[in-house]
Amino acid sequence: MTVPKGKVALRQVDKGRYAMDVRGYTCPYPEVFARRALDAITPGDVFEITLDNAPSTENIPAAVEELKHKVLKVTKLDQTSWKIVIQKS
Amino acid sequence: MKQALKIPTEDIMRFADRFSLGRDRGMSSRQFLRIKVPAGVLTSEHLRVIADLSDRYGRGYAEITDRQDIQLHWIQGKDGPEIFAKLDELGFTTDKCGQSYPGARYGDTRNVVVCPATGVNKHELIDVAPLAKKINDFFIGNLDYLDLPRKFKISITGCELCCTRPEMQDLGLFAVKRDGEVGFAAIVGGALGPSQPGPRLGKPLGVFIRPEEVFDVAKTMVDLFKEHGNRESKAKARFKWLVETWGLEKIRDEFERKLGQKLERFEHGYPEVSGEEHAGVQEQKDDKNFICVPVDGGVLSSERLRSIADISDEFGEGKIRVTPYHNFILPHVQKDKLGAALKQLGEIGLPVEGSLLRWTIVACASDFCGKSVEPHAKQMTRRILERLESRFGEKLGDLKLLIHLSGCMHDCGLHHIGHIGILGVKATGGDGVKQAYNLAVGGELGTKSSLSQTLKRMLTPDQVVVMVENLVAACLKEGFKDFGEFCRAHPLDAIKSIASEGVK
Numbered sequence: 127m128t129v130p131k132g133k134v135a136l137r138q139v140d141k142g143r144y145a146m147d148v149r150g151y152t153c154p155y156p157e158v159f160a161r162r163a164l165d166a167i168t169p170g171d172v173f174e175i176t177l178d179n180a181p182s183t184e185n186i187p188a189a190v191e192e193l194k195h196k197v198l199k200v201t202k203l204d205q206t207s208w209k210i211v212i213q214k215s
Numbered sequence: 216m217k218q219a220l221k222i223p224t225e226d227i228m229r230f231a232d233r234f235s236l237g238r239d240r241g242m243s244s245r246q247f248l249r250i251k252v253p254a255g256v257l258t259s260e261h262l263r264v265i266a267d268l269s270d271r272y273g274r275g276y277a278e279i280t281d282r283q284d285i286q287l288h289w290i291q292g293k294d295g296p297e298i299f300a301k302l303d304e305l306g307f308t309t310d311k312c313g314q315s316y317p318g319a320r321y322g323d324t325r326n327v328v329v330c331p332a333t334g335v336n337k338h339e340l341i342d343v344a345p346l347a348k349k350i351n352d353f354f355i356g357n358l359d360y361l362d363l364p365r366k367f368k369i370s371i372t373g374c375e376l377c378c379t380r381p382e383m384q385d386l387g388l389f390a391v392k393r394d395g396e397v398g399f400a401a402i403v404g405g406a407l408g409p410s411q412p413g414p415r416l417g418k419p420l421g422v423f424i425r426p427e428e429v430f431d432v433a434k435t436m437v438d439l440f441k442e443h444g445n446r447e448s449k450a451k452a453r454f455k456w457l458v459e460t461w462g463l464e465k466i467r468d469e470f471e472r473k474l475g476q477k478l479e480r481f482e483h484g485y486p487e488v489s490g491e492e493h494a495g496v497q498e499q500k501d502d503k504n505f506i507c508v509p510v511d512g513g514v515l516s517s518e519r520l521r522s523i524a525d526i527s528d529e530f531g532e533g534k535i536r537v538t539p540y541h542n543f544i545l546p547h548v549q550k551d552k553l554g555a556a557l558k559q560l561g562e563i564g565l566p567v568e569g570s571l572l573r574w575t576i577v578a579c580a581s582d583f584c585g586k587s588v589e590p591h592a593k594q595m596t597r598r599i600l601e602r603l604e605s606r607f608g609e610k611l612g613d614l615k616l617l618i619h620l621s622g623c624m625h626d627c628g629l630h631h632i633g634h635i636g637i638l639g640v641k642a643t644g645g646d647g648v649k650q651a652y653n654l655a656v657g658g659e660l661g662t663k664s665s666l667s668q669t670l671k672r673m674l675t676p677d678q679v680v681v682m683v684e685n686l687v688a689a690c691l692k693e694g695f696k697d698f699g700e701f702c703r704a705h706p707l708d709a710i711k712s713i714a715s716e717g718v719k
Contacts, residue, residue, distance in 0.1 A: 134224050138217040152313050152321065153236040153246055154292030155227065161293060162222040180315040181238040185245060185292050206318045 136163050142171045149178040156182040178207040227296045233356040234299040237312035240585030244288040249310045251326040254344040255283035259524035259533040266520035279513035279541045282326045319452035322363035324354040328370035328379045331538040335499040340390040340397045341373035346429045364444035364452035377489035382416045382660050385454040386436045389486045399424040400483040404458025407626040411451045412459045414631045423481035435474045490660030492540040494574040505546040509573035512593035513541025522563040530556040570611040581622020587639045588650045590676050592622040615697040632658040634698040636667035652679045657702045670711050682714040689713045
C-alpha cells in the first residue's frame, strides 16, 4: 500500500465555489495549499478543502483568521476526514 | 462552464514525501520541526544552518531528542517550504508526522538510533554508521513505506553500553560476538506508550545476524509490520501488538519466510549493559578523545549552537554528534587540546563536570506538546538535579541513577525504564488545573530489564522532589553504586516508606 495522495487541483464546483481534496497530506501542506487557493480565487468566492490531517483543522482556521478571510464551517465527514469551508474576503 | 484554477504546487510537492511538521499545543507553538540527524552526526556547518533556521523561524531555540533529532518549535506552516528547501540542501529530512491521523495509517520509519560514539569508541565491536545510513536511505521518502499502520522505530549499536536502548524499539539491534564472529542480536516489539497491549519491553528474537544481513533483516521486519500490522484500530497498530498477539515463534517464522532464509539460532537475552551514556571524556580508538557534554533538558539556544560549531572547528575537526540522552559529543579532540576544549565549553555554559546524573536524566518536551502545566517535565528534572547535587555534592558522583520524567502517559520521557520514573498527571480541583506527578521505581534496561512500578500517585511537584531526595539519600547511605541494585534489595513497600519519610 502506498500513500494515496492525489494531485492537488483547485476545482470549480459551482459558480464562485471551488474545492480541493488534500487527503493524504500532513502538515504543513494542507495549510500551504489552502493559502495558495485563497490567493487564486476572487473575493466573495467560497473555497472548500477536504483533508484527513487533524492538526490542519486548527492550523487552517488560524491562517484564515490571519489573512482576514472567514471560516464558514468545519465539518467532520467521517472518522478520519474533515471539510473546511472558507469565504474569501 | 466549470474550470480548474491553477495554483503553484511543484515547488513544494518535491518535499511532501520527506518533510513535514508535527503538532505542538503549548508555549504558544503550533508546529514543530523534527530534523532527522542520520546516525546522529553533524558538521559545524550543519549546526550553523540549524542555528540560523532556529533564529529565523523558531525563536532561537532548539532541542536534542532521544532519536538523535534536533527539534525546533514555533514553526509557521507557511514557512515550511522555505525551511524544507534549506534542509534539503544539507541532505537532511524530517519525520513524516502522520501520527495525528485518527486511524491506523501514515506511519513511517523514524530516525535509526545509533551509538553516538560509533566509529570512534575503542570498546565497540563494530562501527554501525554505514548500516544505519543504508537503512535510513532506503526508507526516507520511500512511498512504499510511508503508509505503515503506525510509526516504526529501529536502533542499532556496536558498543558495549547499548546506549541506544534496544529494549524499547520496534527493532533493536545490538552487536554480539559468537565464537569470535561479530554479528547482531535483535529485540523486537518494544514500545513504552499506552497503546495496546500497553508498555512493553521488546522480546529477544534469538537469531544471529551477520552485518551483511542487517539491512535485509530491518527491511523484512518492516515489511512484516506493513503487511500484518493491525489497520483496524490505531490503538492496536504498533508492532508490539503484532508481537504480543502472534507470539515470538510465529513472528520469527513469518519473518524468516518473508526473508527467504532461516537465520542461525542464537540464544541471547537483553544486552549485558544497556541504557547508559558515554559520559565525559573518553579515549577514542585512535590517539584522540571524545567529549560527551551534558545538556540540560537537551535544550540549546541558537547562540550556543554556533559556539559549539566554533569549538568543534577548533578542537573536533568540525564534527558534532547528538546522543540518545539529549547530549552532544565533540569527537576527535587531541589529548593536548582537551584542557582548552573543556575550558571553552565551560565558558559557553556547558561545563563537563558534576554528577553522572547530569548526563542520564531525561525529560520530554511536555511544555510544547501542551500535555502539562508548570512545572513542566524539563523544569522538574532541573529542580531534582539541582536539589540532589546541592544536598549530596560529590557523593552523588558516579552513582548509576536513571531519573526519567514524562509529562504524560505517552512516555516520550521514558519513565517506564527509569530507576526513578516520574509521570505527569493533571489534577483538576476547585482552583483549576494543577500539575501533579506519579512516582515509580525499578525501571531498568539490560539483563535485569523491567518496567518501573508506581509507588505513589498524584503527588505535588514539591513532594516528588523530597521523595526522590529521600530515596537517593537511602541508596547512598546503604552504599549502593547502582540505584537499580538498591531497588532490587528492598520490597516495594519498604521503598515506599523510605520515600515518604517526612512528606506531608
